[in-house]
Amino acid sequence: xxxxxxxxxxxxxxxxxxxxxxxxxxxxxxxxxxxxxxxxxxxxxxxxxxxxxxxxxxxxxxxxxxxxxxxxxxxxxxxxxxxxxxxxxxxxxxxxxxxxxxxxxxxxxxxxxxxxxxxxxxxxxxxxxxxxxxxxxxxxxxxxxxxxxxxxxxxxxxxxxxxxxx
Numbered sequence: 001x002x003x004x005x006x007x008x009x010x011x012x013x014x015x016x017x018x019x020x021x022x023x024x025x026x027x028x029x030x031x032x033x034x035x036x037x038x039x040x041x042x043x044x045x046x047x048x049x050x051x052x053x054x055x056x057x058x059x060x061x062x063x064x065x066x067x068x069x070x071x072x073x074x075x076x077x078x079x080x081x082x083x084x085x086x087x088x089x090x091x092x093x094x095x096x097x098x099x100x101x102x103x104x105x106x107x108x109x110x111x112x113x114x115x116x117x118x119x120x121x122x123x124x125x126x127x128x129x130x131x132x133x134x135x136x137x138x139x140x141x142x143x144x145x146x147x148x149x150x151x152x153x154x155x156x157x158x159x160x161x162x163x164x165x166x
Contacts (some may be wrong), residue, residue: 002165003100009161011052012096015044020151022084027147031136034087041092062095069094086146093154115148
């Protein structure tokens with residue numbers, strides 16, 4: 001059972017989708033997630049959340065996840081697990097995920113990360129690479145554009161919440 005209400009997820013999804021697509025594209029093309037994306041994603045929660053969240057208490061608890069998400073992301077950044085843009089994206093995306101769904105989100109992210117890594121590496125070593133020959137992510141060695149998977153994970157979670165939420 002997904003704890004996020006389906007109506008809430010339905011409110012968020014059309015506003016979140018463009019930011020997640022921009023995150024994936026920018027990370028693939030430039031190996032960075034611009035701050036405007038993270039600010040915009042946080043602004044979507046702050047503004048749309050006023051209408052979308054069922055109660056003020058829910059809004060407050062979800063809003064509290066923003067600084068907690070940033071702290072978690074920065075911990076991972078300083079540990080060398082991800083880039084700074086990825087860490088900030090986690091913070092900006094955290095309010096959209098119900099606390100009771102963190103285990104589900106970990107599963108969704110794991111699946112998205114495996115699929116995204118396989119897809120990126122497949123495209124990198126095949127003629128598909130010629131569709132976007134100037135992407136920086138092709139030539140950064142062992143590094144991987146995790147924003148590609150982070151954005152996809154948030155969209156997948158919200159889609160699951162629309163379909164199977166409370």
